[in-house]
C-alpha cells in the first residue's frame with residue numbers, strides 16, 4: 001500500500017469473514033469471528049456471529065444480496081429482481097480496504113452502477129451502528145473495540161489526556 | 175497565475191469603483207474550477223459525531239494539544255468554530271424534524287474562487303490544480319483581510335511572535351497528502367465514510383445519484399455545488415443547509431463580485447494600507463515560491479513518501 005510506513009497506515013482496516021461458507025449450501029457458519037485485526041488504533045475483538053444470527057434470523061439483514069432472501073432494496077431490484085445469490089459472502093469480497101487510491105479514483109465511473117460502494121471499514125460501521133441504533137445495541141467506539149495505546153495518543157485520551165484543563169466552557173472556538 | 179492577477183486587478187479596480195457608485199460590472203462566477211480539482215463530499219447523514227476527523231487533523235497538521243480529549247462529547251454543548259489550533263471542528267445541531275440530531279464537520283471549503291485569495295495584498299494564497307487553497311506563511315503580514323473576505327469564517331491567526339503573524343487554516347493536507355494523490359487524514363480515518371474523496375466533478379454526480387436513489391434521506395441540494403462560485407468541499411444533508419449551520423444567504427456569486435461584502439472590507443483596506451505599504455513589496459518578494467509554506471516538516475514528510 002502507498003501509505004506504508006505512515007502512522008495512519010491501515011488505520012482501522014477491518015478484516016472480516018475470511019471465508020464464511022454459505023448457509024444455503026449447508027456448510028457450517030462460524031460462531032466467532034475475529035475482527036479488526038489490521039487496526040492500529042483499536043484492538044482486535046471477537047464478533048459473536050452465532051448470537052447475531054439468533055437475533056436477526058434473516059441473513060440478508062447484514063449480508064445484503066449475498067445470502068438469504070432475494071434482493072429487496074428498491075434501487076437494486078431494478079436490475080437484480082431475479083438475481084440469484086452471489087458467490088461472495090464476505091464483506092471484504094467486494095468492499096475495498098482503501099477506496100481512495102489514485103487508481104480507484106481514476107477508475108470511478110459515475111455513469112455506471114456500484115460506483116459508490118463504501119469501504120470495508122465504512123460498510124461494517126454503517127451496517128453495525130445503524131442496526132444497533134434501531135435495536136438499542138451498543139454504539140460507542142469502545143463498546144465493540146478497545147482503543148490501543150496508539151489510539152489513546154491520537155485521541156489525546158486515557159494516559160494522554162491533556163493535563164492543563166482550562167476552566168469549563170473555554171475549550172473550542174474563541 | 176494570470177487568472178489570479180486578473181482577479182486581483184479586478185479587486186483593486188473595484189475598490190475605486192465601489193467607493194463611488196457600486197457596480198457589478200466586473201462580476202465573474204463563470205470559472206468552473208480546474209478540471210482535475212479534487213474535492214470531498216461530506217455526507218452529514220452518515221456522520222456520527224465521533225470527532226475522529228478532528229483528532230486525525232490535529233496529528234497530521236502537528237497542531238497543539240487540544241484542551242480536552244478528542245473523544246469528549248461535552249464540546250457539542252456549544253457551537254465551535256475553526257481556530258488556529260483546530261483546522262476542523264464537528265458541531266451538533268438540533269433538527270426540527272424530530273429525528274436524531276445531525277452533526278457537521280466544518281473546515282475550509284476550498285472555494286473555486288476563494289475570497290481569501292482574491293483579497294490578499296501580498297499574494298499569500300494559491301489555489302492549486304488539485305483544488306487546495308494553500309498559503310505561504312512567510313509572506314502573510316497578518317492583516318486579517320482574508321478573514322473578513324472569507325464567506326465561511328475560516329482563516330484564523332497565530333500570533334505566537336509579533337513579527338511572524340501567520341494565517342492558519344485547513345490546507346486539504348496538501349503538502350503531506352493531496353500533492354501525492356492521497357486522501358486527507360480526516361477522510362482516511364472517518365469510520366463511516368461520511369467523507370468521500372474524489373474528483374470534484376465526480377462527487378457532484380455521486381451526490382445527485384445518492385439523492386436520486388434515496389430521496390427520503392436527503393434535501394435535494396448539494397451545498398457547495400454553486401454557492402460562492404462553487405467549492406471543492408461539498409455537503410449533503412437530511413435537513414435544509416441552514417439547520418446545520420451552513421450560510422444559505424451567501425448566494426452563488428464569488429466574493430470578488432459581491433459588492434456588499436466588499437464594501438465592508440474597504441475601511442480596513444484604507445486603514446491598513448499606508449502602514450503596510452512600504453513593507454509589502456519587501457514581504458511579497460522575500461519568498462517567491464508561493465506554493466510552500468514555511469513548515470520544514472512538510473518537506474520531510476513529503477520525502478518519506
Ligand code: SF4
Nearest residue numbers: 282283285289290324
Ligand atoms: S472557505 Fe474561506 S478560507 Fe477557504 S478557500 Fe474559501 S474563502 Fe478561502
Ligand code: SF4
Nearest residue numbers: 231344346347358360
Ligand atoms: S483536509 Fe487535512 S487539514 Fe483539512 S481538515 Fe482534513 S485533516 Fe485537517
Ligand code: SF4
Nearest residue numbers: 221222224225227364
Ligand atoms: S470522523 Fe466521520 S463520522 Fe466521525 S465526526 Fe468526523 S465526519 Fe463524522
